[in-house]
Amino acid sequence: MCRLVVALLLLHTSLPAAGISGYEYLFPAPGSVYVSRFSSIIIRFESIDPRQLTNISTFIQLYGSRSGEISGKTRVASDGRTIICQPAAAFHPGERVTVDITPQVSANISTSLSTTRLFFTISQAESKPSWSDSVDQRMQKRAKTPIYGKSLVLQNGVSIPSDFPKIKITIKDQPADGYIFLNNWGGQPYNMILDNQGYPIWYLRTPDRRRDFKVQDNGDLSMLVRQDYPYGPGFISLDNTYTENGYYYAVNGYATDEHELQILADGHYLLLGIRSDQVDMSQYVSGGQKNATVYETCIQEFTPEGDLIFQWRAWDHFDIRDVQLEDVRGNSIRFPHMNAIDIDDDGHILLSSRHLSEVTKIHRQTGEIIWRLSGAHNQFTFVNDPLNGFRSQHDIRALGNATYTVFDNGNLHRPPVSRAVEYKVDVNKKTATLIWQFRDQPDKYSEWMGNVQRLPNNNTLINWADGSLPKLTEVRPDGKKSFEMWYVENIHCYRVFRFPWQGVAKVPYLIVEPSNEAITLLFNKFGDSNVAYYKIYADTHPNATTLVDTSRMSVKSLIDLQNEQTYYFRVTAVNLQGRESGYSNEESAFVKLIDRSGNMVLNGDFASGKGYWKLSTNASAAANWSTAEQVGHIHISNGGSELWHVQLDQAGMLLLNGEDYLFEFDAWADAPRPIGAVVLQQESPFTNYGEIGLTALSTRSKHFAYTFKMKHQTDFNAAVVFILGQSVGDVYIDNVSLKRIVDARITREEQMTPQAYALFQNYPNPFNSTTSITYQVPEESDVRITLYNVLGKVVESIVDSRHPGGIYAAHLDASMLDSGLYFYEMTAFSLHSGQHVRYINKMTLIK
Structure with a gap:
């Protein structure tokens, strides 16, 4: 075991691991500052097999200046070369830690290992940032909410829901083989695999934006996940049956950064970690903030079994004063905004750091910097490049033979311009020669995100990322476009890829779209051409087993269901040989089938008491209600400081894009007062679909009627809301109705x-x-x-x-x-x- 006691010696050293005889890698690096309280100790010897140590459990001793003695566990990692010492408790904030390393081997083993002492300092104030701290979240306002149509079955037989993003292809001239992998940032998030017609062969509706969707070197799919996983944000992998088979996340006090996961063919994987420190920046720059928040990123490499065997921190190798794009005198600094990692053909690591405008090559075993390309510490002369290198880039990729592609965002070019570039690096001559680029005409500029991928046919895929630009431009070596694809709406996408892929879903994938006319089920057993038909199961309880219908198409609308009940649905696929698959995912829907122009509001006359309605109060507001004489009577004893502090609402309204609606109710109060009576979105930004302003109540009952067209995307769960705060007193509501207006040509007379x-x-x-x-x-x-x-x-x-x-x-x-x-x-x-x-x-x- 490793042992931690109070430090008595306050010596200091700052030697790199390579400078200590017999050691290949040490973490934390000697002299490190802002080290996480949750760090482990990682050691790798140059030539000694760690299993040859005779004191493996005790050869690492850690002394904390404030912690006191803490037990820990030392073991050999699953790679057989790396030693990990994991303290049993976190270090104390701000303390200085001394590490004594005293390896012992048998007398018959020749070794140059020496007893070593090193030091590092723990962060005074650190945290794992939430995703809302991300620049991408701060720029969410730039993503336009798309307008969608209706669910449909495409020509390839795949059914898609009404909120599926629309694609348009403007150029198709013998593009490369393979499928297109991407997601959407704008509207309901999806991850999708498209063919060259723009039709999906697979998709997944997700609760969060799952960027960086790609095929990894080990053959699995991977994508970012932001929520609903035990260790927080990370990445998941799927096999070729679209079954989840892995979960990858950062450790050692870091949250998983959203920019990159690389799973190698041998199962090792690398990702980026991110954490924040409160840093006195005045010690680095004149005018720096005394308590600036610095978001530092690092590289972490893991064995297939999940052991962390390598960590490379920005604080250890970069100078925060070199940060670009952000003011190092400001309150918030991203240092250095690592956004891509790749493995070069010699096995070493390539790192893109956007806020340094630098690509760094890193020795994968020792962590030493091999070379630095572009930025303040550039070691190369750019040849044949009129812009003299890249600026604020994304997506470094190795092509082999010392050639590399980069998506040059070009924020700091004058004027700003984005392009795809390919360089040939000569480490002996110290030159980086531009041997190919694509700069569109007219110029395009994407100030964020983007990627470049060299395809097997030597075409190049370029994702311009921003919603105003194409998501995929494929160009031949001569610069002629062979393919160009856009989202119809202003939707962003972090990365887009093209890969060969063969996947067959193990079970169907089900999406349920409820409406007031039918419950529509969309189900696809993706990639399976042997499906004869589907079986549909439904019950009013989970794990549905009652067969209610079959379908030879991949969509079915159900109308013979009991109204005002929650149903649970599952689907199976029956193949041409008569064998039935396992169940799909289970989805539920509340059935509220009405006449095409009938009232969507349940219990709108309060004849069933308070059923289906909810009264809520916020802040200091207080209210109660009753339904005497079949009227909603809300007594407000404290209206709070805002109108929305008291609300009576009912959700579950279906509003279809492009349709007209009539919202009606009767209302009065014990004294004249304004209220809000709206039909709105239940989640941020809480769009008021009817664009209805305040309604003025008097002491006499009055009928109110508002008509509106649904201009936004279809909402399956809009809410009728009465907003009653600020004033005290009594409000009375009755005969609430929300109806779809049937086309003027339709009559029931x-x-x-x-x-x-x-x-x-x-x-x-x-x-x-x-x-x-x-x-x-x-x-x-x-x-x-x-x-x-x-x-x-x-x-x-x-x-x-x-x-x-x-x-x-x-x-x-x-x-x-x-x-x-x-x-x-x-x-x-x-x-x-x-x-x-x-x-x-x-x-x-x-x-």
Whole structure:
């Protein structure tokens, strides 16, 4: 075991490990400052196998100036070369630690190992930063919320939900093989694998933005995760059945930085850690803050078994005074904003540090710097580069034979410009020659993120990252574009990759989209061409086992469910040989099926007491309520200081993008007062969808009615909210209603009800991207309208719901479809007469 007692000697040394005879690597480095309280001690000898030590459990002794004696455990790491001493408790803030290393080996073993003493100093005030401290979070406001359409089945048979990001491809000229790996920053987050048509072959709807989605050298997929994991943010890996098989995170007092994970072919992995220190910057620069927050990053390497065997800290090797882009005299400094790591073909580490404008090559065993390219300590002359090197870069990648690509963000070029660059480095001549670059015309500038990938066919993939720019530009060696892809909306993406990939899901993946007309299930057994049909299971309790339907398509709308119940859904796939897969993930939905123009608010007349409604108070506010005489009566004894400090609300409203709604209620108060009566988003930024201002109440009951168009993305869980704070007194609410306004051409008046079924020609036709299909039903019917390509393959389910008698218009968004001839089929089944009809028309899409 290692032993920690109070230090009696206050000697100081600052020798690197390479300067101490017999030692290859020591961590913390001698003389280190701002060392985490939670650090372990890591030692590697130059030539001695640590298992040859005769005192392995006691040869490391640590003396803390303030801690007192602390027990610990010393062991050989799973690589068989590295020794780890893990203290049983954290070091004391600000203390100076002395390490005495006294290795002993058998007399018959020749060694130059010597007894060594070294020192390091613990941080006075440190913490693991939250993700909100990230620059990317501070720039979230730049991400535009996309407007989505409806769920549909694509030409490759994959069904996608209504909030799936829209892709547009503007250039497609014999691009490279392989699939496109990316995620979206803007709207509902997804990780996705796309083909060269822009169609997904796999996707995952995620609760957080899972950037850096790629295929690792060991064949697994990996992506960042920000929440819901036991050690906080980290990375997860998936195998080729899309089953999670690994979780990777930083240790030693560091949180996992979001920029990089590299899993090597042998299972070793490297990632970046981040932590914050409160630092007196006045000791480094004139005018520096006495208590600045410094976000320091480091490299950590682990064995496949998860042992930390190498840590390389910015504090040990860089000078914080060299930081660019941020004022080192400010309150917050990112030092040095490490954003990419790679392994060179000689096995050593390449590091990109954005705030130094530097790429550093690091000896992977000793931690010594091999060379520094660009930045304040550049060791090379740039040749053939009109911009004299890169600035504020991302994504260093080794191509072999001392050539490297970089995404040059170019923040500090004058004027700023971004480009993809490739350099040939000659360590003997000390030159870095620009041998290839792509600088678009006109110039593009992405001030953050981005990456470059050299493809097997020698094309180069460039991700410009920012929402205003393409997510993927693929260029040939001569600079001609062979592929360019964008998000339709202003959506960012940290990195984009192209890889060969073969994956077959073990079980279907299920997404449930509830609406007031049907519960729509989307299910895909990604990559499996042997699926004959799907089985759908539903129950009012978890672990559903009741078979309720089957489907040969990868989407199904359910309407025969008990209303006002929460249902749990699972799906299996049955293959052509009749074998059934395991269950999909289970999803739940509250069923609230209503007439197309019916009231979405449950218990809006308070006939069922307080059911479905919730009264909440915030800060110092106090209120209670009752439903005497079937009226919502809210008594406010303390209204708080803000209107929102008292709220009565009901969630679960479905608002569809582009549809019109009518919000109505009766209200009065014991004295004139304003209230807020709104339909809004339940999470930040709490958008007021109806753009409704304050409502003035009097002492007499009054009916209020507000109409609005849903201009934002479809919300499956919007809320009706009455905002009642600031004033004391009594407020009365009744007859609350939120209805979707049916198209003006639809009527339920008997004399206007159509006498027969009909499907009319779409208009316009031919069309570019959008068209409308008008149809009519004479009585309540189940109606489906399905779009087919010329091969008879289902392209999209346009309508699948129950309709009362009327005239309807369905709007088709074909922006993701190819030009050509399509057929649309309407089938309808009357719930009264039993009549069954089928009509087919054709349409032409021209882009």
